[in-house]
Amino acid sequence: MLGYKELPFEIMHPGEFYYELLVSGRLKIDPAKKIKEPVTLQDPCNIIRRAGAAEKFRYIVRQTCENFIEMYPNREHNFCCNAGGGLAVLAQWLSHKARGNRVKVEQIMATGAKIVITPCHNCNTGLKDIIGYWKFPVKLMFLDELLVNTMHIPEELLPEEG
Amino acid sequence: MGFLESVALYSFLRGPMVWLAFIIFIFGSIYRIYTLINLAKKEKVVLPFINIKAAIKSYLHWLIPFASRNWRLKPYFTIFTFLFHTGLIFVPIFLYAHNALWYESWGISWWTLPEIVADVWTIFVIIGCIFFIGRRIFDPTVRFVTNYADFIFVFICLFTFLTGFLAHYQWVLPYKAMLNLHILFGEIMLIAIPFTRLTHMYYFFFTRAWMASQAASWKTKDW
Amino acid sequence: MAVKPQVLEEKEVYISPYFPEYVRPKIEDPGLDETIKRLTPEKIEKAYQAVFGKETARIKAIIETCIHCGLCAEACQWYLSNDRDPTYSPVAKVKMSAWELIKRKGKVEPGLVYHIARVVFTECNICHRCSLYCPFGLDITFIIGLVRRFCFLLGVVPQRMFEMNQAFMATLNQVWISQSDYIDTLMWREEEGMYELKNLRVPLNKEGVEVIWYPLAAEPKAGVYHIDRIAKIFQVAGVNWAMVTINDAWDSSNMPMFTRDFFTMQRIVKGLYENAAKFRAKKLVLTE
Known part of the structure; x- marks a missing residue:
C-alpha cells in the first residue's frame, strides 16, 4: 500500500464524496424532508483518525438533520465501535465484545439521540451488537440512507405513475 | 563512614569518574541515536514519511502542560511530571554550585538560578519521584506493567536529588560523605541514560516525530 | 447512567496461567482451541523470527x-x-503479548500463544486511539498488528476471522460471491430501481468515468439496498459513475488487514487500483 504513494486518482470515502456533491450544489437537500429527531454521529476510527474526514461528515449531518448532538468525546477522540479492527466477524465473542464497549453505550445515552449515524459498515455492525446486548433504544442510519431520504429529487426524474 | 568521607574517594569521583561518566553519556547517546537512525534508513517506509512541520507542532503540544487532551485528563499527573522533568534538566545545569564547578574546571559559567528557586524546584523533583514511585505501587494499572528496572531509575533520580539537597543543608550525614554520595549517584545517572529506558529523553523526539508524521498524513492531529 | 446487560453470561472462567490477573469468561473458539494443539516449538520460533527476528x-x-x-x-x-x-x-x-515474546525470544509454549492470540484478536480493535494518548506517540497498534501477524503465521486465528480470510484468498471478496452472481445482482437492482427513479442506471465497466464505486461484498449479498441508494444519489447528482465487475477485484473491504496477511492485502489493493487505472477513473469511492 505504501508503495503506491502517488496515484493517478483520488481515493475517498463516500462521505467525502457526498460532501463534495453537497458543497458544489450538485445534490440539493429538500428542507421539508430534513430529519427532526435528535441525531448523533459515530466517528469511525479508520475514516476520522486515519483519514481526517471529521468536518465533512459534520457538514453533511448539519445539512440534513435539524437537531444534531455531538457525542463527547468526539472527532479523533471518539471511542471505537469495537468492530472495525477485525472484531466485527467474531460471532462467538459477541457478548464479550459488547461488555467491552459499555462506554460507547453510555456515551450515546448521554447525548439523548434517537438516531445514530454510522458512516461505516463496521461501526454499524459494532453498534448493532452493543444495542442488541445492552438493549437501548436507538436507531442506526447510514449516510446514504440519510441522503436518499432527504435529498431533493428533480421533477423529471420522478417515475411515471402506473 | 570513613571511606565515604575520604578525600581519595572525592578526588576519584571528581577526577577520572567525571570524565568517564560524561564520555559514556555522550558517546553512548550518539551511538544510540545513530543506530536508531541507521535502522530507520533500512526500513524504507520510515524516513520518507517524516513530516518536520507536523513533528514540531506535536512536540509543542506535548511539551507544554495541558496542551494535549491526555494532559488535561490527568491534571495532577501533568503538574508533577512537568515539575519533575523540567527540574531534572534545568536544576543541574543552572545550579549555582554546579556553575562554580564548571568555572573551576574550565573557566566557563552562565546564568544561575536563585537559591530559593533551586531549592523549591529540587523539593518538587523529590516529591515527583515519590509520586511516581507511589503510582507504580498503588495504581493497579501501572503496577501491572511495572518491573524492577522501572523502580531503579526513579530511585537513581530520587537519590541524586535527595543527597544533593541534604548535602547543601548538611543534614543527616556529614557534608563530605553526602557530597560524595551525591556525585556518585549523579554519575550513575549519566552513565545509565544510554543503557536504560532513560533513553526516552531523546527517543521522545523520534517516536513523537513518527507518530506526528503519520497523523499528518492521515490529516488529523495527535494531541 | 446505569445500563444493565440482559443476556446470559458465560459461566466458566479462563484464568491465564501466565498472568494470574487475567480473568476472563471461557469462550470456545475452534480457531484458537484446536490450532494450538498443532503447534511445535520449532514452528513458533520460526514465526517469531519471521516477524520480530529482524531488528x-x-x-x-x-x-x-x-x-x-x-x-x-x-x-x-x-x-x-x-x-x-x-x-x-x-x-x-x-506486555502480555509482544514483551513476553521478545523476552523469551520466541521460545514459548502453545498455551501462551493461545493467551496472546486471545489478547490481540479479541480485546484490541486496532482503533489507534491509544497512540493519541501516549506522551511519546508510540504506535501501540503497530505492535499489536505484528503480534497478530505472528499468530496468523501460526494459524492461531479466531475461526470466523480465518474463514473470512480464506474467502478473500480464494475469491478476493469476503462472502464467496462469484462474478456471475455479482453481475446478476447489480442488474436486478437496476431493474427494480427503475420503478423508484426514472431511468435509474447501474453502469458496469464504463471507461473514462468520474467515479468508480467499489462496494463491500456484503452489500450485493445481504444489503442490496445500499446499491439502490448509491445509484439514486449518483443519478440525482448526475455523476458519471460505474461499478467494476472484472478480474474479481471489486470488494473494497480489505479484511485480511485484520490478520496482517500482507500477501492477500496486496493482491486486493493491487486489483482495485489496476481496475481503476484500466477504466481511467478520476476518483475511487470505497464503500461506507
Missing part, C-alpha cells in the same frame, strides 16, 4: 521507549468499560 527501527524504538507509565489506559474503551481492569489497558496488552 527494525520501529519495533526497537517502541519497545525501548515505553516508560510503562500507563497513560494510554485512559484511551482504551475496553479498559474504561471493564471498570478500569488493569489487564485491559493497551500497555498491558503489549
